[in-house]
Amino acid sequence: MLDLNGITKTFGGIHAVEDVTMSVASGEVRGLIGPNGAGKTTLVNLISGLLAHSAGNLSLDGEPLDRLRAHQRAALGVARTFQNLRVFPSLSVAQNIDVARYSGRGSAMVDAAIAEFGLSDKLNQSAGSLAYGQLRRLEIVRALALNPRVLMLDEPAAGMNEQETDALGRSLSWVRSHSDCAILVIDHDLKFIMSLCDRITVLNMGTVIAEGAPKDITKNQEVIDAYLGEADERAA
């Protein structure tokens, strides 16, 4: 169980994230949506420890994370992927996964995950030579190698076509059935999010404006005004 209590982050007077309180249970898949600049990635950075929060507290299964640095949190099982890919291009695919495996809690599912995400025949290739979709999948497998208790995916479907997104959705369902980690997914592809997530949290201007089951979220007027409506306009 990941618990956020009153998490706030200010950058020189600007509240990027303000008083966010939420819990994600083990085995739950939580969607995190909102317009650009809503603070979604900032929130992931705060949970993973790449940024320090200005106020509030964070805990994982009751264990406080606030004073731990990013690498310590990762070793405890706080894993993530990045919106702008951060694989290690000079290392092989296998070594990319090893970097996480060496510091994590040990995971029996990594080898199966490598096969599930279609990387079995790429292991000895340089990660710098992979295609975009493969890089996205490598980031997820690498995060799984930490044997996560919390897995945060920052726009995993970005730049993917519909078939790739469907395949990703199936792979993530596979992850769900093989790990009881809490999963937090950020994405702008609402169809993808709605089909994948148990619950959805909507952020706008750094604050939580709604939280609930996918079908309730789509009917929430505040969400429509802040985000969904905007998406419709963009589509039009």
Added chain:
Amino acid sequence: MILNPSQKRGLVGAAILAAVLIAIGLIVTYFGSRYQLRLVYSAFVNLLVVLAMQVFMGNARLTNLSHSAFMGIGAYVAAICVTPVTVKAISLPDAPWGLNTFSLDPVSSAVLAIVITAVLALIIGLFVVRLTGSGVTIFSLAVLVIVHSVFLYRTDIFKGNQAFFGIPQVFSLTSIVVLSVIVVFLVRLFRESRWGIQLRACADDEVGAAAMGVNIRRLRLIAWVLSAVLLAVAGIAYAFFLGTISARPFYFNHVFLTLAMLILGGMRTVTGAVLGTLLISFGLECVRWLETGPVLLGVDLPEVLGLSGIALGVVIVLTMALRPGGIMGDYEIEDFLLKGQE
């Protein structure tokens, strides 16, 4: 210990490099003149230095310019310990802390030199790992200057630019070839170890590495200290063969020479470190011969003093401009031989 595929490949690569080094050693031992033997010995000392530099610079990809200082510390500590009391009574009459009243066997002297260098490197390293990029370069340059100044001005201990003489000559070409082979394997296995891989991950992407649980500062400190230990070994090998040392060989000219070797070959790989050292060692001998104004193909060439300095500078300039990764780039020697096995 179970080796993963890249570690097995590393052993193959190190074995090939070791074979080349042993071949050079054998050829010089049986066919070389005394002068050539000394030249090759000093090339092997520089090889140890460049391999030591590769550990930190190649894996963490941060520039360290203080390496010759750590080599000097190792050389001086070993020299002070191993030199007989009778010699020290003449060479270091005013030495403090009873430094001229004892003398140790070569092995104990070497061990003590390595330990003292490691402790100093650990203390300095605690500051180094808090810095990034050009901060490390500037900091390490300052360390070089400080250490050199201490060597120069504490003449009662180090004799400054005068020769520190009377060091027993306990090393031969065979000893340094054996040492180089061991260090080649060590450095290559470090590169492919958990630490080496995580360090290279940090060099690729610090944020990504931290998010994958890598303690960047701790790893850089490990590489920094290991590098310093190997530099001390190089310094000891230098002192134990020549029998005489002074402050000058551990200063800027040597920093620049070894840097050119590492950059030309390619700092990211162990093969690059070895190749660069061999090429520059050999090339520099040719340049030194040209410097004296020899008669070449019937043409009487003029004497050009300082040509070797120009040559080294040109090597660095051209490598950085045309092939910033050095000759080898990201390739190790076995990559050419085992290509089909991927």
